[in-house]
Amino acid sequence: MSKNDVTRRRVLKTGAVAGAGLAMPTVFTAQSASAFTNEPTGSNVILGFNVPQTGPYAEEGNDELLAQQLAVEHLNGEGDGGCLNTFTSKALKGNGILGKKVEFVTGDTQTKSDAARASAKSMIEKDGAVMINGGSSSGVAVAVQGLCQEAGVIFMAGLTHANDTTGKDKKANGFRHFFNAYMSGAALAPVLAAEMGKERRAYHLTADYNWGWTQEESIVASTEALGWETVNTVKTPLASTDFSSYIAPVLNSGADVLVLNHYGGNMVNSLTNAIQFGLLDKVANGKDFKIVVPLYSELMAAGAGENIKGVLGSMNWNWQLQDEGTKAFVKSFGEKYEKPPSNSAQTCYAQVLLYADAVERAGTFNPCGVVEALEDFEFDGLGNGPTWYRGADHQCFKDVLVVRGNENPTNAYDTLEIVEITPRAQVEYDPEHPMFAGGSLGECNPGS
């Protein structure tokens, strides 16, 4: 018979020691002599990749993670170097960042703000990440951006399209490489005018949350500026799976264009339902009925299948671009993973390189040095041509793509065709534009 040594006093003692042990990383961070949060002191530096690994955007998250891993390889001098060969800044040498080997940890945002904050917090406090990158939702981006500002680390937002991320919710420690809803409207409007004319009546179905509202506002403003009339704007619950009861009223509304301000599963289902109801075969007001999906992604296009044929939308980037940066990245990614990268993958890849480059140019991992290096930084060679990280709001400006569902795809990857590359100047706006007003970057926070 074994002797049981467990006593109440011993349990309390053990618990106290274990609790103190678990609290150590935070305690040290709070009281250390470091100049900034998670200052790398060893031979390596940790980056935190916070992407949706579960939930509805897990496919996009997986693609982001593949690209981030590729970026780490290139930074450490492995593989073919990818965009290090085309990037106009030559600060990166393939020897890590400031000579420290790059390592990474990952978190699962689940596309939920609270889960994303928790995983980012864990990577910062327990793993010592100096930068957080990734995500596929504006709600997540705004939540994690706020956390990184408080914690004193850099946040390179992933796929976030709502105006608010670099509008009323902008933060000094956060930067957005992705384009936004205003830019979608500005890029799409001239193409819509050219292809559909200036006398159109639009009916909007809009996902009922922050991103949907800002996209609707942007597209309504840009199309009404063309002379289009907005017949109706209908909000649809984010949890909707069947849109037939929202599509049916469109048939007899007097509209001749349906704008789907939906993303992900919402967009796949609403577009499928619209096609089922024969909207694209309909003639209204003497014109062929049209559908517009202002924000596209390759993975959504794959989900929508044949329904996407002929439907116009906009994108941040596409693997079919022919600039040198795009070609280098597609080659690296394609040879490693045997498929072309999505635009969310390209966004995260570029952001990891841009962060590393900013650290090299600043000569420090201190977030305030990195912020200074990234503000008003102009470069080329990472895709989309000449690019500018505007200091006033930390929004990136580059060419925006107008794309259309390919009528005759030759393989699983060319479901979208590029209709126009809208020049950067056409999508620029004043930082105090009403759609972006109300927030302030505040001061850079180095933490510690």
Next chain:
Amino acid sequence: MDAILLQILNGLDKGSAYALIALGLTLIFGTLGVVNFAHGALFMIGAFCAVTLQRLLNLSFETVDETQKDFLGNPLKVKTPYVEAWFGPETGAAIIDWSVPLAILVAIPIMLLVGYVMERGLIKHFYKRPHADQILVTFGLAIVLQEIVKYFFGANPIQTPPPEALSGSIDLGVMVGFDPNAIIYPIWRLIYFAFATLIIGGIFAFLQFTTFGMVVRAGMADRETVGLLGINIDRRFTIMFGIAAAVAGLAGVMYGPLNPPNYHMGMDFLVLSFVVVVVGGMGSLPGAVLAGFLLGILESFASTTWATTTIPGINQIIIYLVAIIVLLTRPRGLMGRKGVMED
């Protein structure tokens, strides 16, 4: 008037899915007394039977076409489905085109088997446990099943289009005297409603007019007495579990062309279907069907612009609002029986 008819059609269509799932839930609850939170997962598995068959029929061999290039500039690998090579391009393409209807034949035995294994392997061990335990274990099972599907098929929706001949829409309005283009409705949605009606009618006929059905109904009313007569009622109830699983699975197979299947689709329907069962009356098969169609129609009308501008947010709460009103005025639901879940 045409707008009202369109929303009634939409409601019947939504209601078809609710009714089919709720019917299966009620069958299981009425026979085995189990609250099965994994029933939505059975709907999802049915849809993925169609996805799997579609993928099997599209299994291809590759030939290199030197005249075309892939995205890396290498010679393009052209895929040709084996069925097209075996049966000729036209017949092979037609077989692939009809993969969803063909999936019905595949899904029936698979779903019966899934239902049998689920009942014998897990759920039978929880018959005598509290309903809370049953809910927890079946909800856990639902999560496991959806994660398995996500592992193999990914998180993206997967298109399972209807056959070309049954895609598109028809002008129903002209047939009943309206102006052309007044009531245009998708063909597959009409088929889905007809299919649901057929399945529901078949289940009722099976229970009403067969000896097996009579014994099951007797067992639902008084299990112990039927057992005392020497009838193995447990075996029949297990078979009914399999049938309920098959009904949910068939509902999923046919639903795929309406909205592309994804791993989460079962959860999307689960809560709504339970509300349907409660509104219809726990254990009442006609109640489940009636409530399914009723709530489907109300949900459609609540999504109209008139409704959402008059009462903002009504489209998101209508089903729960109706549930509250029904339970306040008829605590046993629309057609609930005395004594069910009241001990």
